[in-house]
Amino acid sequence: MKKGHxxxxxxxxxxxxxxxxxxxxxxxxxxxxxxxxxxxSGDDAPIHVVGQLTKDSMGTVTGLEVSEDKTSFTxxxxxxxxxxxxxxxxxxVPSDFIRxxxxxxxxxxxxxxxxxxxxILMKCPxxxxxxxxxxxxx
Amino acid sequence: xxxxxxxxxxxxxxxxxxxxxLVTAYSYYQYTVVSEIEKASWRKFSRVFFYIxxxxxxxxxxxxxxxxxxxxxxxxxxxxxxxxxxxVHYMISSFWEGQEGSFILxxxxxxxxxxxxxxxxxxxxxxxxxxxxxxxxxxVSMILGVVIGDLKIGSSPFILLREVANAPIFEVxxxxxxxxxxxxxxxxxxxxxxxxxxxxxxGYASTLVPFAYLMAGLWTGRFKEWIRPALPWTIFSALILGxxxxxxxxxxxxxxxxxxxWNWDPVENASFVPWLIIVAAIHTMITFKKSxxxxxxxxxLVTLQFILVLYATFLVRSGVLGDTSVHSFxxxxxxxxxxxxxxxxxxxxxxxxxxxxxxxPTSEKEASVYSREFWIFIGATTLGLMAFQIIxxxxxxxxxxxxxxxxxxxxxxxxxxxxxxxTKFQLWFGVVLALLTAVGQFFWxxxxxxxxxxxxxxxxxxxxxxxxxxxxxxxxVFNIAYMVIVLAGTFTIVxxxxxxxxxxxxxxxxxxxxxLAHIGLGLILIGVMFSSGYSDVISINxxxxxYKKDWEDELNKExxxxxxxxxxxxxxxxxxxRGRNKKLEGVPGYVxxxxxxxTDNINEAIALEDITIDGKTYHKKxxxxxxxxxxxxxxxxxxxxxxxxxxxxxxxxxPNPTMGLISSPDSKHFLQKDLYTHVSAINSYEDPEWSEGxxxxxxxxEQFHLGDYVTTFEGGEVLNEVEGVDLEEGDVAVKAxxxxxxxxxxxxxxxIFLIRxxxxxxxxxxxxxxxxxxQVDNISPETNKFSFKVNTYQxxxxxxxxxxxxxxxxxxxxxxxxxxxxxxxxxxxYDEFVKMRDKGLE
Numbered sequence: 001m002k003k004g005h006x007x008x009x010x011x012x013x014x015x016x017x018x019x020x021x022x023x024x025x026x027x028x029x030x031x032x033x034x035x036x037x038x039x040x041s042g043d044d045a046p047i048h049v050v051g052q053l054t055k056d057s058m059g060t061v062t063g064l065e066v067s068e069d070k071t072s073f074t075x076x077x078x079x080x081x082x083x084x085x086x087x088x089x090x091x092x093v094p095s096d097f098i099r100x101x102x103x104x105x106x107x108x109x110x111x112x113x114x115x116x117x118x119x120i121l122m123k124c125p126x127x128x129x130x131x132x133x134x135x136x137x138x
Numbered sequence: 139x140x141x142x143x144x145x146x147x148x149x150x151x152x153x154x155x156x157x158x159x160l161v162t163a164y165s166y167y168q169y170t171v172v173s174e175i176e177k178a179s180w181r182k183f184s185r186v187f188f189y190i191x192x193x194x195x196x197x198x199x200x201x202x203x204x205x206x207x208x209x210x211x212x213x214x215x216x217x218x219x220x221x222x223x224x225x226v227h228y229m230i231s232s233f234w235e236g237q238e239g240s241f242i243l244x245x246x247x248x249x250x251x252x253x254x255x256x257x258x259x260x261x262x263x264x265x266x267x268x269x270x271x272x273x274x275x276x277x278v279s280m281i282l283g284v285v286i287g288d289l290k291i292g293s294s295p296f297i298l299l300r301e302v303a304n305a306p307i308f309e310v311x312x313x314x315x316x317x318x319x320x321x322x323x324x325x326x327x328x329x330x331x332x333x334x335x336x337x338x339x340x341g342y343a344s345t346l347v348p349f350a351y352l353m354a355g356l357w358t359g360r361f362k363e364w365i366r367p368a369l370p371w372t373i374f375s376a377l378i379l380g381x382x383x384x385x386x387x388x389x390x391x392x393x394x395x396x397x398x399x400w401n402w403d404p405v406e407n408a409s410f411v412p413w414l415i416i417v418a419a420i421h422t423m424i425t426f427k428k429s430x431x432x433x434x435x436x437x438x439l440v441t442l443q444f445i446l447v448l449y450a451t452f453l454v455r456s457g458v459l460g461d462t463s464v465h466s467f468x469x470x471x472x473x474x475x476x477x478x479x480x481x482x483x484x485x486x487x488x489x490x491x492x493x494x495x496x497x498x499p500t501s502e503k504e505a506s507v508y509s510r511e512f513w514i515f516i517g518a519t520t521l522g523l524m525a526f527q528i529i530x531x532x533x534x535x536x537x538x539x540x541x542x543x544x545x546x547x548x549x550x551x552x553x554x555x556x557x558x559x560x561t562k563f564q565l566w567f568g569v570v571l572a573l574l575t576a577v578g579q580f581f582w583x584x585x586x587x588x589x590x591x592x593x594x595x596x597x598x599x600x601x602x603x604x605x606x607x608x609x610x611x612x613x614x615v616f617n618i619a620y621m622v623i624v625l626a627g628t629f630t631i632v633x634x635x636x637x638x639x640x641x642x643x644x645x646x647x648x649x650x651x652x653x654l655a656h657i658g659l660g661l662i663l664i665g666v667m668f669s670s671g672y673s674d675v676i677s678i679n680x681x682x683x684x685y686k687k688d689w690e691d692e693l694n695k696e697x698x699x700x701x702x703x704x705x706x707x708x709x710x711x712x713x714x715x716r717g718r719n720k721k722l723e724g725v726p727g728y729v730x731x732x733x734x735x736x737t738d739n740i741n742e743a744i745a746l747e748d749i750t751i752d753g754k755t756y757h758k759k760x761x762x763x764x765x766x767x768x769x770x771x772x773x774x775x776x777x778x779x780x781x782x783x784x785x786x787x788x789x790x791x792x793p794n795p796t797m798g799l800i801s802s803p804d805s806k807h808f809l810q811k812d813l814y815t816h817v818s819a820i821n822s823y824e825d826p827e828w829s830e831g832x833x834x835x836x837x838x839x840e841q842f843h844l845g846d847y848v849t850t851f852e853g854g855e856v857l858n859e860v861e862g863v864d865l866e867e868g869d870v871a872v873k874a875x876x877x878x879x880x881x882x883x884x885x886x887x888x889x890i891f892l893i894r895x896x897x898x899x900x901x902x903x904x905x906x907x908x909x910x911x912x913q914v915d916n917i918s919p920e921t922n923k924f925s926f927k928v929n930t931y932q933x934x935x936x937x938x939x940x941x942x943x944x945x946x947x948x949x950x951x952x953x954x955x956x957x958x959x960x961x962x963x964x965x966x967x968y969d970e971f972v973k974m975r976d977k978g979l980e
Contacts, residue, residue, distance in 0.1 A: 015523065018523065021562075026551060027553055030549070069699045071696075091697065092818040
C-alpha cells in the first residue's frame with residue numbers, strides 16, 4: 001500500500017467520523033408531546049420546539065410571569081400541534097420577546113409540567129426588513 | 139415633493155452597468171481569441187466598456203448614498219434603513235444594512251479590483267476580465283429589479299415607498315413622504331459596523347481574483363502559470379477576509395450581548411469556512427511554486443473558495459437559515475438567482491478542470507515523510523476537514539429544504555449547543571495545526587532527515603515544554619485538553635520564533651510572513667482557550683431561591699438585579715448602580731439624565747443645571763444641548779473593592795420601538811483580562827404611573843419614613859422668586875427642603891408651596907431615580923407642621939450580567955500578528971510577480 005492511500009483512508013475515516021457525529025449531535029424539531037415522551041423514557045437531550053406565544057383576543061401575550069428579581073421568567077407557548085405548555089427560561093425576558101411572531105425554544109422537560117429552555121430563538125418578521133408602514137411613523 | 143428623477147437615474151445606471159458588463163465579457167472574449175493584429179482594437183474597445191461599467195457601478199453607489207444622505211424617505215430603501223437622528227457615519231452603515239446595498243458594495247469592490255488587474259497585467263487581461271465581467275453581470279442582476287410576470291430578476295434599491303407599502307395614505311395622497319425613516323438597526327450603530335462590512339465584502343470580492351486567474355489559465359492552457367499572479371491575491375483574500383471576520387468578532391464582543399466574540403452562528407460560520415479553504419489554497423500554491431506538486435489540489439481549493447463564498451451568500455440571504463440564525467437576512471426572492479449564479483460558475487469550473495485534467499502536470503514522485511510537501515499537504519487537509527466539519531451542520535436547514543423539495547419530511551435541527559459541539563472538533567484540529575506549523579516550518583527552510591529533524595526540534599521543544607509548564611502552573615490550567623492546547627500553542631510560537639530569528643539574522647524580513655502568521659496562530663489558540671475556556675460569570679445571583687415549589691432543581695441565575703444606589707456584592711467586587719446618563723455633543727464622558735430635560739426636537743435637550751466635567755463648564759443652565767442619539771442611555775455602574783471606587787462602567791441600552799431593548803456592553807480592560815458588563819433588562823422607560831398618594835406630616839428638623847426611605851425635613855424657606863412663576867405683591871412662596879437618605883446618597887427634594895390671595899399653588903418635586911413625587915399639601919402655622927403628599931413609583935433598577943474574560947488580549951495580539959504575516963507574504967509574492975512580469979516571463 002502506498003503512503004498516499006493510507007493518507008487517503010485516514011482522511012476518509014475522519015470525514016466519516018465528522019458526518020456521524022454531526023448527525024448524532026444534531027438536534028431535531030419536535031412537538032411538546034414527543035418531548036414529554038422522550039423525557040419520560042429518560043432521554044433528556046435538548047430538542048427544538050417551534051411555536052407561538054399564547055395571546056388573548058386582543059392580541060396581548062398572556063401567561064408571561066417574570067420572577068421577582070427579574071432575572072428569569074415563565075411563559076406559555078403553543079406548539080404547532082396545538083399543545084399548550086409552560087416554559088421556564090433562566091434569563092431576563094429578551095428584548096423583542098413579546099413582539100415575536102414565532103419562537104423556537106431549545107431545551108427539555110425537567111419534570112412533568114415544566115419545560116426548561118436553555119435558549120430561545122425569536123423570529124420577528126420586521127427585524128431586518130420593514131414590510132409595513134407603521135402608523136406611528138406617519 | 140417626490141423626487142423620482144434620482145431613483146430613475148439610479149435604475150438607469152443599474153441597467154447600464156448590467157449591459158456594459160455583458161458587452162465587456164463578450165469583447166474581452168473576442169480579444170482573447172482573435173489573432174494578434176486585431177487584439178489591440180478589441181482591447182481598447184473592451185477597456186472602454188469596462189470603464190463605462192465602472193462609472194455606472196460607482197454611480198449606483200453614489201445615487202443610493204445620496205438618497206440616504208438627503209433623507210429621501212419617498213424611497214423604500216432610505217425609509218427602511220435610515221432616519222434623521224443618525225450621525226453621518228451611521229448613514230454609511232444604513233447604506234449596506236439592506237441586501238441591495240451590500241450587493242452594491244460587492245459590485246463596487248469588484249470594479250476596483252478589475253481596474254487594478256487591467257493595469258497590473260500584461261498577458262492575463264483578456265481571459266481574466268471575461269470571468270470578471272460575467273461575475274459582475276450576475277451581481278448587477280441581483281439589483282436589477284425587473285419583474286416579468288411571475289419572474290422577478292433582482293431587487294432594486296431604487297423603488298419608491300408607495301410601490302411597496304400598502305398604506306391607505308397613498309390612496310389619499312400619492313405624493314406622501316414620511317417625516318422620518320424607521321432607522322438603522324441599533325445593533326449596527328457601532329463604529330465597527332461601519333468598517334466591518336466593507337472589509338468583509340472586499341474579502342468576498344477578492345476571492346474572485348484567484349478564481350479568475352485559474353479559469354483563465356485552464357481556458358488558455360496555461361495550467362501552471364496562473365499560480366504566480368494568483369498567489370499574492372489569494373494571500374490578499376486571506377488577509378482581508380480574515381480582517382473582516384476578526385472585526386465582526388470584535389464587533390460582537392463589544393456590541394452584542396451574548397458575552398463573547400464567537401458564537402458559531404451559521405452566518406459567522408459561512409464566512410469562516412471559505413477563509414479556511416483560502417488558507418489551505420495558499421499552502422498548496424506555495425508548495426507548487428517550490429516543487430511542482432499539489433497543482434491539482436490547488437485547482438480544487440481555489441475553485442472551492444470562490445464557490446464557498448457564493449454558498450455563504452446563499453445561506454445568509456436566502457432566508458433558509460431563518461430558524462437557526464439570529465442575524466441572517468430575510469428572503470428577498472433572490473435565492474433562485476443566487477443558486478443559478480453558484481451553479482453556473484461551479485459547472486464552468488468543473489468543465490474547464492475536467493477538460494484539462496489529464497494535461498495538468500502531476501508529480502509522479504511519492505512524497506516522503508521527510509519532505510515539506512507531505513507536511514504541508516497534511517496541513518491543508520486538516521484545514522479542509524475543519525471547514526467540512528463546520529459547513530456540514532451549518533447546512534442542516536439546506537438539507538431539510540432539499541428533502542422537503544422532494545416531498546419528504548425532515549425535522550433535523552442544528553446542534554442544540556453549538557459552542558460545545560463545534561469546540562469538540564475544532565479544538566483538536568487547532569492543536570494539530572499548531573503542531574504541523576511548528577514542524578512544517580523546519581521542513582520548509584531546511585533539508586530534513588530523521589536526525590536533522592531531531593536536532594532542529596530538540597531546543598524549541600524543550601523551551602516550549604518549560605514555557606508551557608510555567609503557564610500551566612501560574613494560570614492554573616488543570617484541564618487536560620487545555621493543557622494540550624497550551625503546549626501546542628507554545629510549541630508553534632517557539633518553533634516559529636526560532637525560524638523567524640534565523641531569517642531576521644539574514645536580514646530577509648520579506649520571507650518572514652509564514653513564521654509571523656504561524657506565531658499568530660499559536661497566540662490565537664492560547665488566547666481563545668483562556669478567554670473562552672476560563673470565561674467566568676461573576677454576576678451569579680446568590681438568592682438561592684428555587685423558582686417553583688414543584689421543581690426542585692436550583693439554577694444559577696447569571697444576572698443580578700441592581701436597585702439604584704443599593705450596593706451588591708459580586709465575587710470580588712461590590713457594585714452600585716447610579717442612574718442613567720446621556721452622551722452630549724462636544725462634552726466628554728457622560729451626563730446624568732437628571733441634568734437634562736428633553737425637548738420635542740430629536741436629540742435636543744435643555745440643561746437643567748450647569749454641565750461641568752473636570753472643572754470645565756461646557757454648558758450653562760438653560761442652554762440648549764445636543765444629545766448624541768437620544769435613544770441611547772448609559773447606565774452608570776460603579777465597581778468597588780475594599781470600599782474604594784475602582785472604576786465605573788457605562789453599558790449602553792436603547793429601548794427600541796420595533797426591537798425592544800438593545801444593549802451594548804462596556805468593558806474594563808486590564809492587561810491580563812477584560813471585565814465585561816452588559817445590561818439585560820431595565821426599568822420601564824415609559825412615563826411612570828404614579829401610585830395613589832400617601833400623606834405625611836412633619837415639622838422642621840424631624841425625620842420620618844417616606845415610603846421606604848428615611849427622610850429628613852430640614853425646614854421651610856420663604857422664596858423671593860420662583861422659577862417659571864412671576865411673583866406678585868402679597869404672594870407667599872415657601873420651599874420645603876427634604877433630604878431623602880438612600881444608602882450612601884442624600885438626595886434633596888424641594889417642593890414649593892405658593893399662596894396668592896385665597897388660592898394655593900403646589901409645585902411638586904420629582905425624582906425619577908427613586909420613583910418619588912412629593913408636594914406640599916398644606917402648611918399649618920399653628921402646629922408648625924407641613925403636610926406632604928407623596929406619590930411613588932418603582933425606583934430605578936437595572937438587571938445586568940458581568941463576565942471576566944482572561945487573557946483576551948493574547949487573542950487580539952495573535953490575530954494582529956497573523957494578519958501582519960499575511961501582509962508580509964503578499965509583499966513578497968507580489969514583488970516576485972512584478973519582477974517576472976517585467977522580465978516578460980509572466
